[in-house]
Amino acid sequence: MQRRRRRLSRLTGGGALALAALMLLAQPTAAGPKPKPKTPACADLASRLPKSATATLVAATPTVPAYCQVDVVPERDIHVRIALPLSAADRGVGGKVSGAWNGRVINQGGSGYAGIIGTPVFAVQRGEVGSHTDTGHNAAWCDAINPKTGKPNAQPNCGLAGGGFVLPPGGKLSTSQVRDFINRSLYVQTTWALKLTKTYYGKEARRNYWAGASTGGRQGWEMAQRYGDLFDGYLIGYPAMNWNRFIIAEAWPAVVVNDLLGPGGLSPAKSDAANAAAVAACDDLDGVRDGVIAEPRRCDFDARKVPGLSAQEAKAVNMIWDGPTDAKGKRLWGGITRGTSFGTLLPGGTGMGALIETYVRYWLYEDATFDWRSRLTIRNFPEAFAHSQRKFAKTAATDDTDLSDVRRARAKIVYYVTTNDPLIVPFGSYNYQQRLFDRYGVKGVRENVRTFYFPNVAHTEPTLTGPASAQTQLFDALQTWTEGGPAPTSFRQLDRGTGVQRTICAYPDLALATTCKPITKVPSDLAAASRTAHDPR
Structure with missing residues (x-):
């Protein structure tokens, strides 16, 4: 807890000034004996926060208790939402610490390329403070005119699948937007949740948690790797980590099919048949026949054994399963596991998944018109992979195994995949x-x-x-x-x-x-x- 408090005191940038002001909320304004600080009701919070902030009492529903919702933009365009179970000042009851609050903060993660502010219902249902962020962009921001350039901030409506928020029209990659998305917004989200918790209840959080899956899982690992002494525990699910390697690797199925099979692609019926055959062949590797490949890494089923596949189709399926390799045939990344549908990364049997293509266009090549079908091949794919790994190695990898701060803080991580x-x-x-x-x-x-x-x-x-x-x-x-x-x-x-x-x-x-x-x-x-x-x- 002491290490966490020290971390909170080392804030930088504009957000630090706002947080410092927030720390003064309970300070006496006149000489004499210090009065006992009075905690504010929800209706009073907004007047003590930056002008952009709002504080609203949200009525209870059959599944979610009433809470105080604070929306604030602490710095740049990072929107943060904090949901606080009602304090004693707002007649909250039933909590173990104050009002309806049980003493914890659960910072919740996002999904996809974010850009949407959500309500952290899971935390409130548990009687805990919850927080969420849009990571520093949304559709309105992407379309807004930048007064410095006279052009929109980013791609229209944030581009394909929302991933174009990092690329202004005709411009270069916005490193500040990358930073906000990858880590800065998450730090702002967490520190504001902790500070508002103390302001609203008059007490510090007993425990601080992260919970998220997919993008939220990557965010959890990013926090563990970068701010490991800020949290007590993390719930991390199927994370989009290894950002600079996993996304470009998942362009591989589309590149393979385009290169080997051309515009006709690989029909979903044939890839489904290949996956069904793999399950049948590897089902009992764990000694239990239950229609499931329990350990995909031990299944080496060969698609050439599947009736109805041409030699080129079988080759394509095997390459998709095995994942991309370098010029020497060494593994760059793993492929789609045997028994798993190709439909997400190879929609229609010919396309590239939108969440992958948007990265290739806007993040990697900084070209909204980039045509992967004519530009990426099996032969040059190792170069594309290496380019991605180098380009974001220091800013967006989320793959650092140094968990020294987590270990020193004795924090715990439950990781599920x-x-x-x-x-x-x-x-x-x-x-x-x-x-x-x-x-x-x-x-x-x-x-x-x-x-x-x-x-x-x-x-x-x-x-x-x-x-x-x-x-x-x-x-x-x-x-x-x-x-x-x-x-x-x-x-x-x-x-x-x-x-x-x-x-x-x-x-x-x-x-x-x-x-x-x-x-x-x-x-x-x-x-x-x-x-x-x-x-x-």
């Missing part, structure tokens, strides 16, 4: 997890990080047995561990696709029916399948 994710292939998590093990050892990593891989789940939350949602059960386990209880060892998954229940153990432990066998060393084949020849050192 879905192994049939068609959007963020799980290789990025396999790779980062193995690199953590290489650095700290299995035992050292598990002091702070517990990882769970859920098979037969796409880009969504898994389903667990029991009445509570997976998010609730996973966060409950994190909270218990963070606040002095035992570390989570397993979860019981209910497979929505097959109806099968299975025990998911903390990796690399081995599931035995309803128990877990401790494993202290990652099997060599899985370790090798998780590395690349170009991993950061």
